[in-house]
Amino acid sequence: MPTIRVLVGSALCILMFCGCATTKSKATDLIVAGVYNPKVTQANIATTICKPGWTATVRPPVYYTSTLKRIQMRGLGLTGNPLDYEEDHFIPLELGGHPTNPNNLWPQIFAVTDPCSAHVKDVDENAFNKKVCSGAMTLDAARAAIAAKWIHCKRP
Secondary structure, eight states, X not given: OOOEEEEETTEEEEEEXXXXXXXOOOGGGOOOOOOBOTTOOGGGXXXXXXXXXXXXXXXXXXXXXXXXXXXXXXXXXXXXXXXXXXXXESSOGGGTBOSSOGGGEEEEEOOTTSTTOHHHHHHHHHHHHHHHHHTSSOHHHHHHHHHHHHGGGGOO
């Protein structure tokens, strides 16, 4: 899994699964490989991601994601209106992505015609959720597949 870098003020905090160190780096080097919600496991998918309406119970409030989106856009040098982006969960809530960890959230283009659009990714999120909930795919396999498919969209 690649290093996860998150904009924190004017520095980047490099987070690995074992700890955190601060380094100076260009904000355009931001890579978000995603963070899993530790409360979602293969053993409890029936009461979490496969339960209708469950994502609404863990989705962060708009004020949180809107603020984070503006901070990340500024750090990445993304211009334009924040409404042109969705602060999206890289590992989606539908696959047990962490709801509030900034390492799992990124400003994703919202334009329907862009191949990296949040609209396009939503289709994948629902398809992978359906496979996991039907038993056709494990949770770990779905998480790995969606991350591999969408990592190329992580650069501004």
